Amino acid sequence: MAYRLLSGLLITLIFSISSWAEEIPLNLSHPDQYTVLKGDTLWNIAGKFLNHPWQWPELWRHNNQIENPNLIYPGDTIYFSVVNGKPQLSLARNEQPQLPAGSPCILKEEDIKNGRTDFAVSENGKLLPCIREITGKQAIKLVPAEAIAKYLTSPKVVGKNELDTAPYVIGFAGEHLIAGTGDKIYVRSITRPKSLSYTIYRAGDTYVSPVSGEILGYEAKYIADSTLQQAGDPATLAVTKSGSEIVIGDRIMVNSEEDVALNYFPRPPAHNIKGNIISVLGGVSQIGQYNVVVIDKGTADGLLPGHELDIYKRGNIVSDAYSAVKTDAVRLPDEIAGTLMVFRPFERISYALIMKAGQAIHVLDKVQIP
Incomplete structure (x- = not known):
């Protein structure tokens, strides 16, 4: 599943806090803790702590006392701390209240799956009522799957x-x-x-x-x-x-069955890639967060599902009225406008999801490796 971003990707950190500032830049306005809300994605939570959310696993401290620490649920709390000069993130599980200890019978979901047959009975042999325990929480996903489905x-x-x-x-x-x-x-x-x-x-x-x-x-x-x-x-x-x-x-x-990637692990491409947004899907005219765009790079250029690219708004060309050259014009610098993640690459183009939009994004804006 897409939310299994953290599984098997923990890295032992060996750098000092000054090295971390260069290697893994932190979000300067990061909170000391954040409680997960329904509708959150792992991507936007990671962005609260990091400039590059794909570097999340490198700060994650695995808590062996927590069952399924790779899964994060609404109500859980993420903590930021510095231990031995190294920043790290850790998780505190929001435990659900336990059913009363005196309940005559508690039927768990796994009991139903396993075909449980032994139930409490009264002194005269009648079956006693059972309380069915249902786990209603679902782990948060890495990206909003409904945006790309x-x-x-x-x-x-x-x-x-x-x-x-x-x-x-x-x-x-x-x-x-x-x-x-x-x-x-x-x-x-x-x-x-x-x-x-x-x-x-x-x-x-x-x-x-x-x-x-x-x-x-x-x-x-x-x-x-x-x-x-x-x-x-x-x-x-x-x-x-x-x-x-x-x-x-x-x-x-x-109708051939295509290999569809669902387990996206965002990371930058292995080598330098520079391209352009050439179209937007879904009939929208304004490109913003969670819109799907088409870029002019694909598998032939080394792009794979999960590859992250920064988006740069092309600088405007302005006339220089003070230049000695009468018709002189200057192109202003390109400005970073957001981040996208490739989720379906073809040979020479790719579909990508806008993960972050700091300002308006347009067709022909540039994309490149972070």
């Missing part, structure tokens, strides 16, 4: 030939002009099917490098899911789920 499998990025050569919708059963869930569609041509499960796509944006003008990929927008009923030319498919109305010309691709 719909982008984990669709849309996707393909090459031009993948769309142009894919089978396409040629007609509908029942003389419909469009189709949706429950309808039958006719497709050219699926004569040698490789699967019974197909996804219907429509051509979307063309992603272009703002530097070279080169085409980096094509967006395939998700339209619907379908199952093959009869192969042929045309083939017959039944629509099982639709996100939009299906029209003539929509393309069909095998």
Whole structure:
């Protein structure tokens, strides 16, 4: 699960407090303690203590007296301290009140899973009432999963030939002009099917490098899911789920199971990467925290799920009225505007989640290694 950020990543710290200031910069306004609230993510909690939340494990002190210390729950308290010249973070668990000791029967969740059969009975052999104990707390997640869930499998990025050569919708059963869930569609041509499960796509944006003008990929927008009923030319498919109305010309691709990363461990890329935000998904015009953007770097550039990049707002070009050169202009320095995390890289572009936005973010803003 995504919230298992800390597991197996503890590091023995050997630097002095002055070295830490350079190696792991602390948030100058960090609190001495913070109590976790419902809706928090591990990322935003780490940001309260650190300039770079991905360095959290290096300050984490494992408390062996706490069951599952890698999981953090609402109500738990994180403490900041300096021990032997080294800053560290530790956890105090918010224990739930215990049920009365005199309760005749306490039925735990694991008892139900294990098929418990022994229960308390009265003197005359009647079954006594049982108190069912339910653990309602859920551990906080690393990132807000709901912000990226719909982008984990669709849309996707393909090459031009993948769309142009894919089978396409040629007609509908029942003389419909469009189709949706429950309808039958006719497709050219699926004569040698490789699967019974197909996804219907429509051509979307063309992603272009703002530097070279080169085409980096094509967006395939998700339209619907379908199952093959009869192969042929045309083939017959039944629509099982639709996100939009299906029209003539929509393309069909095998519904292949992609490897979707859910266990994100934010960290910087291993080598220098500089790129640009080239698009924003979700139909939004203003880019802010937890929006999903497209950047012009991908697996071919070494990007992997979890890689963190800083976002820089491009400096404006201003006229210099005092320069000896009549038409002189100066580009102002780029300013850091936020942080993003790659969660779904393709070959030459990637989908990334805006984790932090200190100011307005725009298409064509730069991204680079922290």
